[in-house]
Amino acid sequence: MLRYTAKRLLQTVIVLIGITLVTFILLNIVPGDPVNLMLGKISDPETIARIRHEMGLDRPWHQQYIDFLVGVIKGDLGTSYFLKESVVDIINRSFIITLKLAGFSFVFAMALGLVCGIVSAVHRGKALDSGLMTLALLGISAPAFWVAIILQIVFGLKLDLLPISGIDSGLCYILPAIAIGSRYAASIARITRTSMLDVIRQDYIRTARAKGLSERLVIYKHALKNAMIPIVTMAGLQLSYLLTGSILVETVFSIPGIGKLIVDSMLTRDLPLIQGTVMYVATLFVLINLIVDLSYAFLDPKIRYEKGD
Amino acid sequence: MKNTKKILALLLVFALLFSITGCGNSNEAASDGDNKEKVLVIAQEDIKVPLDTQLTFDSYVAQISRLITQPLLVYSEDMELQPLLLKELPKVSEDGLTYSFELKPDIKFHNGEVLKSSDVKYTYERMLKPSTKAVAGFLIEDIEGAKEIEEGTAEELKGFKIIDETKFEITLSEPFAPFLACLSTNYLAIYPEKACEEAGSEWGINQYIGTGPFKLAKNDKGIAMTLAKNEEYFEGPKNLDKIVFKFIADPNTAVLEFEKGNVDIVELQAKMYPQYASDEKFKSAIQETTPLAIAHMKLNTNLNPAFKDVRVRKAYSLAIDREKLCNTVLEGVAEPATNFLPKGIAGHDETAPVVEYDPEEAKRLLKEAGYENGVDIEFWQYEMTRFSDVMIAIQAQLKEVGINLKITNVDTAVWKDAYTKGNVEVMISHWFADFPDADNFLYTSFYSENSHGMFKDPEVDKLLIEARKLEDPAKRAELYKKVDHKLVREVYADVPLYYDKIFYLVQDRVGNMTPLFNDSVLHPEDADIVTK
Numbered sequence: 001m002l003r004y005t006a007k008r009l010l011q012t013v014i015v016l017i018g019i020t021l022v023t024f025i026l027l028n029i030v031p032g033d034p035v036n037l038m039l040g041k042i043s044d045p046e047t048i049a050r051i052r053h054e055m056g057l058d059r060p061w062h063q064q065y066i067d068f069l070v071g072v073i074k075g076d077l078g079t080s081y082f083l084k085e086s087v088v089d090i091i092n093r094s095f096i097i098t099l100k101l102a103g104f105s106f107v108f109a110m111a112l113g114l115v116c117g118i119v120s121a122v123h124r125g126k127a128l129d130s131g132l133m134t135l136a137l138l139g140i141s142a143p144a145f146w147v148a149i150i151l152q153i154v155f156g157l158k159l160d161l162l163p164i165s166g167i168d169s170g171l172c173y174i175l176p177a178i179a180i181g182s183r184y185a186a187s188i189a190r191i192t193r194t195s196m197l198d199v200i201r202q203d204y205i206r207t208a209r210a211k212g213l214s215e216r217l218v219i220y221k222h223a224l225k226n227a228m229i230p231i232v233t234m235a236g237l238q239l240s241y242l243l244t245g246s247i248l249v250e251t252v253f254s255i256p257g258i259g260k261l262i263v264d265s266m267l268t269r270d271l272p273l274i275q276g277t278v279m280y281v282a283t284l285f286v287l288i289n290l291i292v293d294l295s296y297a298f299l300d301p302k303i304r305y306e307k308g309d
Numbered sequence: 310m311k312n313t314k315k316i317l318a319l320l321l322v323f324a325l326l327f328s329i330t331g332c333g334n335s336n337e338a339a340s341d342g343d344n345k346e347k348v349l350v351i352a353q354e355d356i357k358v359p360l361d362t363q364l365t366f367d368s369y370v371a372q373i374s375r376l377i378t379q380p381l382l383v384y385s386e387d388m389e390l391q392p393l394l395l396k397e398l399p400k401v402s403e404d405g406l407t408y409s410f411e412l413k414p415d416i417k418f419h420n421g422e423v424l425k426s427s428d429v430k431y432t433y434e435r436m437l438k439p440s441t442k443a444v445a446g447f448l449i450e451d452i453e454g455a456k457e458i459e460e461g462t463a464e465e466l467k468g469f470k471i472i473d474e475t476k477f478e479i480t481l482s483e484p485f486a487p488f489l490a491c492l493s494t495n496y497l498a499i500y501p502e503k504a505c506e507e508a509g510s511e512w513g514i515n516q517y518i519g520t521g522p523f524k525l526a527k528n529d530k531g532i533a534m535t536l537a538k539n540e541e542y543f544e545g546p547k548n549l550d551k552i553v554f555k556f557i558a559d560p561n562t563a564v565l566e567f568e569k570g571n572v573d574i575v576e577l578q579a580k581m582y583p584q585y586a587s588d589e590k591f592k593s594a595i596q597e598t599t600p601l602a603i604a605h606m607k608l609n610t611n612l613n614p615a616f617k618d619v620r621v622r623k624a625y626s627l628a629i630d631r632e633k634l635c636n637t638v639l640e641g642v643a644e645p646a647t648n649f650l651p652k653g654i655a656g657h658d659e660t661a662p663v664v665e666y667d668p669e670e671a672k673r674l675l676k677e678a679g680y681e682n683g684v685d686i687e688f689w690q691y692e693m694t695r696f697s698d699v700m701i702a703i704q705a706q707l708k709e710v711g712i713n714l715k716i717t718n719v720d721t722a723v724w725k726d727a728y729t730k731g732n733v734e735v736m737i738s739h740w741f742a743d744f745p746d747a748d749n750f751l752y753t754s755f756y757s758e759n760s761h762g763m764f765k766d767p768e769v770d771k772l773l774i775e776a777r778k779l780e781d782p783a784k785r786a787e788l789y790k791k792v793d794h795k796l797v798r799e800v801y802a803d804v805p806l807y808y809d810k811i812f813y814l815v816q817d818r819v820g821n822m823t824p825l826f827n828d829s830v831l832h833p834e835d836a837d838i839v840t841k
Binding site: 030031032033034036037038039040042043044045047048050051053054055079082083084085093094149152153156157160164165166167251252253254256260264267268269 | 355357358359364365366367439440442444445446447459510513514530531532555556557558559561562565566568569571720721722723725726727729753758759
């Protein structure tokens with residue numbers, strides 16, 4: 001297991017170097033000059049050239065890339081062209097906000113999704129099953145920003161129960177978490193139902209019932225644990241997506257999270273910030289995938305990571 | 310063991326909830342009735358850049374920054390230039406080259422330092438130094454020695470002579486009539502030398518000091534910015550204790566916050582105007598202003614072969630029904646343009662009618678130019694939702710006379726690159742005045758060196774340079790009127806569309822909100838919170 005983890009972590013470093021290199025090359029190929037954007041409505045070639053020189057953007061791209069890598073080793077991702085702050089500080093600030101939002105959304109999605117999926121599987125073919133799966137279909141189909149607006153109007157304005165926007169208190173996270181989490185809850189519900197139905201038909205479940213175990217024990221102890229592998233895989237992926245933010249929901253609720261930061265940095269060609277956010281997203285995906293892979297061994301004792309895996 | 314696990318799980322959940330709920334900021338945004346603080350909450354977009362106005366043209370930055378830092382002069386509501394940090398308007402030498410200034414005595418920055426001539430010199434030099442990466446150096450480029458600083462060959466501004474702590478002289482390399490107007494822009498707000506240097510990269514982020522009526526109290530990046538009353542303000546403290554700028558990117562959310570009473574002032578998008586104007590509850594909350602601005606299209610006379618022919622450009626202009634545009638797509642909240650220069654700018658021709666609409670003549674001109682089967686023009690649209698509906702309507706109107714406008718969506722960075730290189734065939738823009746002078750409209754857009762290769766006319770260049778040097782306002786206005794007429798009705802390099810309005814929703818409890826000004830930013834400095 002240790003050897004496997006070390007190997008995966010080494011792969012992560014290679015992946016990150018590859019991703020940052022590709023990003024760097026792409027950003028140097030695609031049109032769009034951050035200095036030109038920085039200057040706004042009035043920009044003349046002389047001023048653009050002067051500022052490009054001042055920022056070191058007139059140096060060969062490979063030299064800039066090497067400087068970037070040296071910075072990364074030192075823990076310095078540079079300074080944002082527009083915000084004029086350390087990229088590490090900016091990402092940390094947004095990450096904390098996104099982490100809270102993702103945490104709330106994930107807990108909401110998992111709790112609702114698992115309960116609905118299990119209930120649906122247990123009551124397979126009955127009205128409750130159809131009703132819950134129809135709701136799940138609606139949850140997957142409804143765009144998050146639309147759900148967000150409806151929630152704002154109903155719970156924020158009309159009923160005046162929750163804040164409409166901002167992150168002034170924990171209550172502010174409830175509506176955006178529901179807006180983001182409802183789609184994920186629907187996916188979890190569907191996969192939980194499918195996975196549970198597969199497991200419920202297995203011989204060992206029949207044996208458990210024959211032994212006279214209570215239905216609750218059969219479902220929660222024997223069936224659910226064995227049905228968890230596909231659920232955990234999906235939940236891991238969903239958590240990765242949640243931690244990369246949701247630009248639309250963040251915009252609607254005025255949440256300065258990582259999603260908005262990524263899009264803003266791309267639109268302004270803020271190279272250090274783009275590189276920083278790309279590294280952040282890549283690292284998250286790789287690490288969460290690794291955690292998911294390692295969790296399989298805990299969920300199913302038959303799975304072991306051996307040499308050569 | 311099982312119970313221990315359950316207890317641990319519960320503790321974890323509580324810890325998570327506690328950390329989430331405990332980390333928020335207290336809502337300073339609401340007007341506080343308990344401690345009787347007068348707090349005005351304004352919703353606006355996040356500024357995304359430091360407050361340092363030397364670094365950006367962003368009007369949202371200007372809206373906040375102008376309450377903290379101030380320029381030497383300022384325009385009054387009736388468009389009169391007035392001294393602000395100066396004792397009186399500067400005296401100008403007969404040759405129009407040397408300006409003599411005297412600062413009001415004992416004006417203090419927020420840190421208690423007294424404003425001195427050296428601070429003014431420092432501010433202007435900082436604007437010109439390449440290391441600042443400032444955007445508006447062109448405003449003071451005519452000061453003697455400015456170019457040398459910009460080019461990095463000099464450190465000191467030769468044309469700036471300090472006489473004593475409050476008196477100084479500025480000498481220009483050539484006469485420049487709108488010089489004082491330039492100095493009135495917020496881009497040239499005066500910074501305290503010592504504090505600015507000490508703050509370094511923190512300037513405009515966590516440190517920002519000026520002479521203004523409000524001080525930067527708190528910068529919750531991406532969330533809100535709080536300004537507190539400057540009790541030592543040289544014109545006396547203002548009514549409000551605090552002004553909170555709450556950053557809300559989505560205009561619909563901002564309006565919902567207004568409806569809920571969490572926000573005192575919010576900009577109302579033109580599209581939302583009819584809905585709120587017909588709502589009894591909110592009708593009286595609407596305030597409007599007509600900024601010194603023009604929505605117009607510039608035609609590239611050097612790229613598309615068709616546009617090299619003035620007849621095609623004229624047909625393009627004649628094909629657009631501005632009245633219809635304003636009454637339908639723009640819901641009646643804009644006024645059809647008569648000139649490029651808007652009302653309120655000297656040089657605006659009051660007698661000119663709405664720019665002509667004549668589709669039959671447009672068809673005839675296209676035929677005469679050899680385009681009876683139609684002409685293809687490409688329009689690059691970047692993320693400017695304000696214009697997307699307008700462009701679709703214009704596309705349909707142009708189609709009727711045989712001009713096929715292909716709309717291609719690109720991102721702003723791509724568009725800006727192409728535009729700077731003169732590679733766009735048509736551009737649409739909303740030009741807001743930086744200072745109320747025709748030079749800021751015409752020289753900035755149509756002087757050959759500034760037009761990014763889209764337009765070049767030696768006669769226009771000559772007139773624009775002549776107008777810059779003229780001291781007589783009436784003669785200058787005449788020259789600008791002539792240039793405007795030539796651009797819009799002779800060479801058809803510009804297609805003015807409309808002058809639009811800006812709407813705000815203002816809560817009933819906000820009193821003494823000055824009639825909204827015409828420089829496209831709010832002026833809440835004299836506002837008050839009143840009980841009605």
